[in-house]
Amino acid sequence: MHAINYCEYESEHPGDFATEVSLRKRGFDLRVEHAQWSTSGTARIELQNSCLIRMLLSPSGLECNDNSHNLGRFRGQPTQQFKPLGQLLFIPHGTEFHLKHGACQQKSLICLFDPTDLGPLAAYQWDWAGHAHESMLNLRSLYLQASLQRLAEEVCAPGFASELHIECLLTSIALDLRREFLGNQSLNESDGKLSPRQLKLLREILEAGPEEDISLSHLAAICGLPARKLSTLLKNTTGKTLRHYAAEVRMEKAMALLTDQRLLIKQVAYQSGFQNAAAFTAAFRKALGKTPEEFRRQRSS
Template sequence: MNPINYSEYESEHSGDFQTEASLYQKGFDIRLEHARWSCSGTASVEIRNSCLIRLRLPADDFNQGESEHNLGRFSGRGMRHFKPLGQLLFIPHGTEFHLKHGACQQKALICLFDTAALGALAAYHWNWEECANESMLNLQSPYLQASLQRLAEEVAAPGFASELHTECLLTSIALDLRREFLGTQDSGDAAGKLSARQLALVRELVDAGPAEDLSLQRLADICALPVRKLSVYFKNTTGKTLRHYAAQTRMNKAMALLADQRLLIKQVAYQSGFQNAAAFSAAFRKAVGLTPEEFRRQRLG
């Protein structure tokens, strides 16, 4: 992930930013961050290829900064004047954002995410150009606020399969932002790719595991495509064959299950879609380079 490029241009003293906790993976970078400005000033914020959403958090020893301490605007978007920033702030990539602050202190959850690297979201067109507007400076969404509060709790105290849980929350947040600002346009198959809906249906069935009928014919019927076209479109959309994706999904599920010491290796094998423990161990070692037992010892260690 590209870091935030923060530059003060009306003050000699830049902000002091301290990270309390963070969670990083390909596609996202999330931080619980304390910010302190010793004097008032103005800064430009550039986030390159990522989007940023911020939730200001309460803290007993931090002055949350009233509206006069937190102002912002997007450059070149018909916004000549700085507007008060709300508790929820969204900055899409490709925009030039300016922050005006007073001498204050804040605690916030900062989420940087790249929609092109978050699983099923890659199938959508994310064209943020010309959509930035002042409503992004003060998002009024209880749903988004609740989701970001849950993210803050996960970053502060990660639980089982924390990266997967975080990616699911961010996917939901990104889709909600899309509905709000980009409408419901879909990618379609005009370019030889699956639509977002078709891709979601395929992934839902594959991710469901061995209880589902994963025949190519069934997947093709659900997507209303011939079998051959489904295979070609899936690879064009994801860069992977269906077989590769299904195998990778089983391995990811197995690695998550191995973190639970209560499960026997054969139980992990069956729940991951393998017929027996021997076949699972052989496939796991080929994919990961370790036996399931070795992986479990290293992970827990």
């Protein structure tokens, strides 16, 4: 998710980029980055599966934060004129951004994030198609500025529970951007089914070991839904209750693990979410009509 396709053109000297500090985890990629262009030029920036928000920082001794050095535009906008970039720039996923830069240096906080990987935000639609607006080139929000400044401080000097703190800040930032540019775009419930992302989250939790909480309330919270709504949407999506769906997911994982001859049956049982080998064998026989050992022998023969 963390890739930026930076295509320099109309310039013989692409920019030099150096990362001062960075933090990358599932759902986000943060870095404090120095950029230097020896000549003016134009570049095309394409994002892969993530949004980008940039905040110019103000280090001493660098020529930066002068918007005459940085202009930008989104492809397909009614006006194709380049506009001055502000201290805060937002590029949503699925858009093509064109940058015109002068010979300059600048230091920035670069924040790449995928809202669908930020906890309960996965339950919402994040379709940015047709929503790119020139106001994204110069976000004028003191709230966003303060939140991004806190992100920069956390990346440069991590403290207690930094990753959790960063995820909370990013969740708040994503919601603020959504309210500003996507309005009341509804939950992925228009067809009465779970979204692909919600179903993926469920499978990941159900495939984990027995130490994972798979209660209805916990799974519903992960999907950002009320417990009763999760049960209804899951039944509409898979045709199964949560109990039967969980059993099916565990059996699929168990069958895949049994093909590895190095694993003991009790290891397969535990990794498939069962408390012991006896419970696993009983459930496996009931589901497939054979024991795990018989299944393994047939597959290896």
